[in-house]
Amino acid sequence: MRQVSIVEWGAPLAVRDVATPEPKGAEVLVRVEACGVCHSDVHIWDGYFDLGGGNKVKMADRGVGLPFTMGHEIVGHVKALGPDAAADAKAAGIEVGGKYVVYPWIGCGTCEPCKRDEELLCMAPRTLGTRRDGGYGDHVLVPHARYLVPYQGIGRELAATYTCSGITAYSALKKTKEKAKPSDFVMVIGAGGVGGSAVHMAKAVVGSKLMVADIDGAKRAHARQMGADETIDNSQPDAVQQVMAKSGGGVAAAIDFVGSPATMQFGIDSLRKGGKLVVVGLYGGGMSISPVMFPFKMMSIEGSYVGTLDDLKELIALVQSGKVPPIPLNTRPAAEATAALEDLKRGGKVLGRTVLQH
Numbered sequence: 091m092r093q094v095s096i097v098e099w100g101a102p103l104a105v106r107d108v109a110t111p112e113p114k115g116a117e118v119l120v121r122v123e124a125c126g127v128c129h130s131d132v133h134i135w136d137g138y139f140d141l142g143g144g145n146k147v148k149m150a151d152r153g154v155g156l157p158f159t160m161g162h163e164i165v166g167h168v169k170a171l172g173p174d175a176a177a178d179a180k181a182a183g184i185e186v187g188g189k190y191v192v193y194p195w196i197g198c199g200t201c202e203p204c205k206r207d208e209e210l211l212c213m214a215p216r217t218l219g220t221r222r223d224g225g226y227g228d229h230v231l232v233p234h235a236r237y238l239v240p241y242q243g244i245g246r247e248l249a250a251t252y253t254c255s256g257i258t259a260y261s262a263l264k265k266t267k268e269k270a271k272p273s274d275f276v277m278v279i280g281a282g283g284v285g286g287s288a289v290h291m292a293k294a295v296v297g298s299k300l301m302v303a304d305i306d307g308a309k310r311a312h313a314r315q316m317g318a319d320e321t322i323d324n325s326q327p328d329a330v331q332q333v334m335a336k337s338g339g340g341v342a343a344a345i346d347f348v349g350s351p352a353t354m355q356f357g358i359d360s361l362r363k364g365g366k367l368v369v370v371g372l373y374g375g376g377m378s379i380s381p382v383m384f385p386f387k388m389m390s391i392e393g394s395y396v397g398t399l400d401d402l403k404e405l406i407a408l409v410q411s412g413k414v415p416p417i418p419l420n421t422r423p424a425a426e427a428t429a430a431l432e433d434l435k436r437g438g439k440v441l442g443r444t445v446l447q448h
């Protein structure tokens with residue numbers, strides 16, 4: 091099999107021919123057909139996430155050794171079942187040769203959260219493409235057939251993007267539903283990759299009015315085409331006043347798809363009393379916030395990280411029902427992964443998702 095792998099943190103990826111793994115136990119071997127390039131891949135490639143103030147979460151400290159093969163937005167077909175996988179596969183309706191997207195956010199399978207199907211809370215995850223080799227290789231080992239989801243009626247590359255970008259947007263939008271009534275505004279901050287996905291599905295998932303803040307005029311124009319009721323240029327010094335004027339005193343909920351100190355402050359300042367900020371973006375940095383703001387505004391701040399296996403199944407069904415317009419996609423050969431990452435790292439100008447093809 092061929093893998094496009096990190097051999098040195100931050101250096102160009104290497105194309106390597108290695109032995110194709112044999113599925114053991116309940117594992118399933120998937121022939122990867124395509125894999126999305128996620129913005130978090132840029133951070134993994136660098137080898138760390140920046141927490142601000144000189145603090146970093148290093149991939150090496152999370153137990154990721156080199157060479158490592160990224161890629162967690164995987165679509166492909168089942169090549170082989172492990173010796174103990176047949177019954178599980180049959181129960182899940184999974185067949186050799188069948189085409190599926192792969193849910194990558196896989197826990198250890200044995201801890202209490204995993205047993206309760208809360209794998210995102212697992213302290214020893216086996217995530218494909220961030221902890222285990224992923225879809226920048228043309229084959230991937232999936233621990234169990236239950237992580238494969240059929241996607242009939244959806245384009246292959248588009249379906250791949252739902253396993254991270256899609257469920258990240260979907261799960262964050264779901265977290266605003268308790269606050270946002272149909273006459274309220276939910277604000278999406280940052281309408282790039284994942285935020286752009288959220289703009290596409292916000293009306294179908296939340297059903298309230300949609301405000302979109304982005305510093306890029308092209309992304310604001312696209313958001314209006316996709317049904318945003320209001321757009322804001324949050325690089326303007328009076329951006330918060332504009333939000334207040336357009337929303338009648340603040341938004342019920344905001345989702346920060348950037349995750350920088352500036353966007354988080356903008357999100358907090360834009361909330362009405364009792365509002366909720368959902369933080370999704372991993373831009374990094376640090377900021378201070380007065381504890382008094384929480385009781386004064388009765389606000390809440392919640393972090394949202396990717397989504398559950400059920401979120402993926404719900405989202406695929408929502409897309410199959412025709413309620414979610416597709417996001418723009420660019421496809422490139424897998425061998426161009428380094429160039430695709432560099433384009434993302436330069437930032438801003440990639441509209442929609444890049445998907446690598448094997």
Ligand SMILES: [Zn+2]
Pocket residue numbers: 128129130131162254255
């Ligand atoms: Zn991702």
Ligand SMILES: [Zn+2]
Pocket residue numbers: 197198199200201202203204209212213214
């Ligand atoms: Zn676990």
